Amino acid sequence: MNSQNIPVIVITGGPCAGKSTALNYIPEKLWAYGISSVTVPETATELLMNNVRVNQDGLSQSDFEYHLMMMMIEKEARYLEILKNYPNNKKVLICDRGLMDARPYLSPGEFEAVIEVMGLSTGQIFQRYSAVFHLITAASGAPSFYTKENNNARIENVEQAIQKDEENKNAWTGHPHLRIIDNSTDFEGKMKRLLQAICHHLGVPEPLEIERRFLVDPISASRICEHIKVAKVPIEQCYLKSAKDGHVRVRRWGDQGSASYYRTIKRRISEGTRTETESSISPREYFGAIQNEKDERFEIIQKIRHCFIWQNQYFELDIFTEPEWCRGIAILEIELTNFNDEVLLPPFININSEITGNKKLGNRELARKR
Incomplete structure (x- = not known):
């Protein structure tokens, strides 16, 4: 899939963690450093906002996650092909969530069964992505900034957001390059720490x-x-x-x-x-x-x-x-x-x-x- 060995990274996290802001901020900053990037948009939100209803009309959670992950694979492959045509030698594909983000919505047995049908293993999924950057939800450490207003697909309260954040972190635990960006600074500082971690991974100025x-x-x-x-x-x-x-x-x-x-x-x-x-x-x-x-x-x-x-x-x-x-x-x-x-x-x-x-x-x- 990746003959040019272009780094493929995931930006993920809990609800209201700053992911949407990061997906605008990071490409702009990387461009200033001479790195071309393309962002694969989040698939789950795309499906849910277009009337795909889970556990309704005969679509089980397992079926939904199967179609979700197949779409993610197809989109990642297509966006990577587009990025390959960019003349710049320094490139990175940024994914708004990755395949393991489906894991918390299924039991361990159900998830393993779905990826087996897809011909994948957890190890092979990890190998798709050179690094994963998890942004901690604002509900954990900065609850006064937690809001559901900027995402129509977000339904979690503060306690549920923290639980979802933990499940998401656990899903990626075991990846060789997982980085966690917490709320120990203000939001601007959080974005700068994410940028620093991504640049560190990409070798800016060196790996x-x-x-x-x-x-x-x-x-x-x-x-x-x-x-x-x-x-x-x-x-x-x-x-x-x-x-x-x-x-x-x-x-x-x-x-x-x-x-x-x-x-x-x-x-x-x-x-x-x-x-x-x-x-x-x-x-x-x-x-x-x-x-x-x-x-x-x-x-x-x-x-x-x-x-x-x-x-x-x-x-x-x-x-x-x-x-x-x-x-x-x-x-x-x-x-x-x-x-x-x-x-x-x-x-x-x-x-x-x-x-x-x-x-x-x-x-x-x-x-x-x-």
């Missing part, structure tokens, strides 16, 4: 990865599911023969039958900060890279990633299973837009120490053969 890492007590890590809703993702990654100024890896994200595959080049800038260039690859390219490019000084890493949201922060807790010498090691990570961003650590995880910048506990060194 930096800024993260903090913490070594976690293994017993505490193993009990995380007792405290919070978690999306578990099996990850396998292999380090390849690299250029002198950078490291290259390939990664399988998810179960083998429904996984996403990525190739990543990282170069260290400073402690906790690296440039990162990531692209989606096919299963054939992934296994071909392992067969032909694997750096034999390193073993293949396997780990279970536990993705969760705490205080509107997106955390990833990795518990390593292979190779044998790092089995049971647990590392908590959070990716930041700025290194000075405040991090509120979850109290139900026992942190042994911060290991940001500790090369010996980096994934690459953990993979090094003993």
Whole structure:
């Protein structure tokens, strides 16, 4: 679908979160930075405002979500083809919501059944989008600004809006690049933080990865599911023969039958900060890279990633299973837009120490053969 490897991002969020404003503000700002964009309009509102009635006239919720997602796929493909014709080399497709936004309206079994009929898995849906930006509803943190007047399809009160916001965040939990934009500043500041996060993802001025890492007590890590809703993702990654100024890896994200595959080049800038260039690859390219490019000084890493949201922060807790010498090691990570961003650590995880910048506990060194 995306032969030019154009980034496809999702802007989503709860009711009255500022999404409509953002979808006007972001393209204008990106244009000033020399980035062309096209926006795929929201499909659910389009259907509901044109007399498509759910649970009436024989249209069940499952049928509605099926047609909704099929329309989204068709629209995303068509808008992407249009964007490909733009002469600018810097482009991004912006989606007003993505396929996973349908998930809260169905039971887990119903959603899995619908996407199976569509020939998709959760991993394949995640791979469609290079990043997801969730705007927190004004009902959470700024209730005096919550209104239903600017969207005829909005029916939720404050409590319902907060619940819908939580369901939407949970639907996207597990995506490798989910960013949450809260109401900790005024609305102008919220839009600027969204722009900063999108520019950070698109590599304006360059694609930096800024993260903090913490070594976690293994017993505490193993009990995380007792405290919070978690999306578990099996990850396998292999380090390849690299250029002198950078490291290259390939990664399988998810179960083998429904996984996403990525190739990543990282170069260290400073402690906790690296440039990162990531692209989606096919299963054939992934296994071909392992067969032909694997750096034999390193073993293949396997780990279970536990993705969760705490205080509107997106955390990833990795518990390593292979190779044998790092089995049971647990590392908590959070990716930041700025290194000075405040991090509120979850109290139900026992942190042994911060290991940001500790090369010996980096994934690459953990993979090094003993």
